[in-house]
Amino acid sequence: MGDKVDLLQLKARLEKLGVHIDAPAVYNASPKHEKRSEAAGLKGADTSWESHLDRSSHEVAQLLDRCNRVHQALNKSADTDGEEPPATKPIANKAAAAVAAARAAAAAAAGTKHSRTAARSASSSSSSAAAAATAVAAAAAARASPSKDSKLLVRAAQRLLRNAQAEAEQVDRALTVAAAAVPERQAPAAAAIKKPSAAVSADRGSPLATVLAQYKEAQAAWAQDKAKLRREAVSCRKQAGKLELELAKLQRLHQHKTLDVSSLRAALKGRDLLLEEAQARSRQLEEALAKSQEVAAEKLCSLAAERDDLQALLLATLQRLEGVEAVVAAADATSAAMEEKVRVLEGERHAALELAAASKAEVVQLQEAQRRLQWQSQLLEKMSEVQLRRNKRKSAAIKELLSTAGTGEHSSGGAAAGKHSSSSPKAQGKHRSPGNPSQVLQGLLDELLATDDDEDGDGSAGAAGRGGFADDSTLFSESVQ
Structure with missing residues (x-):
């Protein structure tokens, strides 16, 4: 959760796994659109995984059909021989119940009506109450906890495939035992039949001859069916191995997808947290903007009042300046007159200075004359x-x-x-x-x-x-x- 998720690497991994996610045209798209696109990608991944699971369940069903055909052939051969059929019916029923439970779990995980029908068919077709109970419990658990549906489904599929493989092996063992037991039971009858056949060998149209011919034909058909069933058992083993490989592949794919889904959820949670933080910040910014607007309005009102006061003061100062200008003009006129007077006085002062200099010279001369006298x-x-x-x-x-x-x-x-x-x-x-x-x-x-x-x-x-x-x-x- 704390690590950052690289969305480009995650997209590349999903494309390698077969899930194509189209990138949005604009990065700043709405969160609802992003959630829808991611949900669509997850849904596509789930549908592809469900298709793989349906294919594997279909192959298991084919294997069970083959087991049923083998059981029917054994029943026919036992009916013709007048003996009890081998105990392969419970095994087939268990296998069918396991397949039905797997189908029910898959359908319940998908969340469709097929889950209910599969659970009902599994519970009705299986002779074992435990298989039906496990199927119903798996379906209920898948419906109750959708978040853990993928893990439960994988575990149920693994368990059912193991059971199917084990039951297929049991069917093969039962077939081999039946094939070994039938000739042993038929050998005394053949000896008993061959003894009177020497006496009545000449009578070809007798009922015993026809019975012997039918028995030989049935024995040949049974040998052919036995060989065919053995080949089918081998092919079923191969198919089970392939299914195991495919199950491992699907498991790895599911692990990758779960990791991708967890990383996507972590990325979504981180994005949701970022969106919440951004919304909280936007709310704080809006509140701060509203407060700043209120403060600005108050300041504007105070500034407008100050402006009016300053305008009044400016008008008063202008009036004072006009008065001062008038006084200055009068002072300029008086200063001009005073300057004129000052110039006249300067001339008089210069004349007086000259007279003073002349008088000083005369005083000096008089002092000199006085001294001489x-x-x-x-x-x-x-x-x-x-x-x-x-x-x-x-x-x-x-x-x-x-x-x-x-x-x-x-x-x-x-x-x-x-x-x-x-x-x-x-x-x-x-x-x-x-x-x-x-x-x-x-x-x-x-x-x-x-x-x-x-x-x-x-x-x-x-x-x-x-x-x-x-x-x-x-x-x-x-x-x-």
Whole structure:
């Protein structure tokens, strides 16, 4: 049951056994059509098997008919001899009952009306109650259990053929015994008949002569029948052997067919299980499909509601966007005006930056001029201080000159005054010479430097002053230039 059945191999085996099964045109045919086709194939196999069994039963019946003819011949010979017939009638009756039981079992397995008639004929024709009972029991068992009809039928056929073969052997033995016993019983009669025949041998037309002639003819006929019956017994043995071979062949065929039927049933059960599983799966899929459709319908409803909400939100957003676009347009207009203002302000800023740069340059120039003026004021202060010191010295010198007495001193003072006057006109000429004020200042500085050289007590201070005045003079000249 658990093994898988190859249907192609099974079909090939059935075709070898003589059962042809037509494959369906479409693989996915309906299960009812497949069951009908398989049932038709099984029915064809059963009918072929039944035909073989009928043929074998017919041959057994012919064998029994021959046995009956032998029994009738023996009865005739016994009647002519005035003796009891041999005990072959019960054997023939048993054989006939066995054949009738086999026919009844075969017909009962086939399930036809012939089963009942065969069972009745077997029970009526057989003198043995046991044979009739076995026939009726076989028929009843075949009708009661159709699933085991083939096995019971094969067993019954085997048993009946064995019984028929044994009874045929018993008939042969009875015939040989009868053939051996008849001459022994006829020998004293022949001797008794031959004794008076010598006395009445001359009388050919006497009743004894006719009886002797009839006896000789009967003896010759009996010998011929005996030889014929022996030949028939040999042929019956051969026929029984053939029937045994055919029975073995039928048994093997039946085994193959039972195996094929069992494999077909297993395949049918497996297919039924597969169909049931497929139906269960289809039901589950249908239920899942219905559930999924319900869920999909619910989702569609929820999605439709969400779509309506989103449409309302989109309309609101569109309105807001329209308002925003209006605001943006106004903002664009204001931004354009602001950009224009920004451009104007940028121009003004550039002009202001230029003015700032110019003012910075002017501030720098003014700072430079202020620094120059401060330096010039400082220089003038120093020059005034120097001039004051010179004037003080001059006044001191004049006072000293005035205080001195004598002409020599006066002449020396006059010479010194002449020098000073001669030097001062040069300085005055220098101061008065037309030209730049820088040249005038430079002359004054030279004059001051010359006066500073004459100072004895202020050596170090004079050097420092000369350095400072020199630096200031150079800076002043550079700034003026």
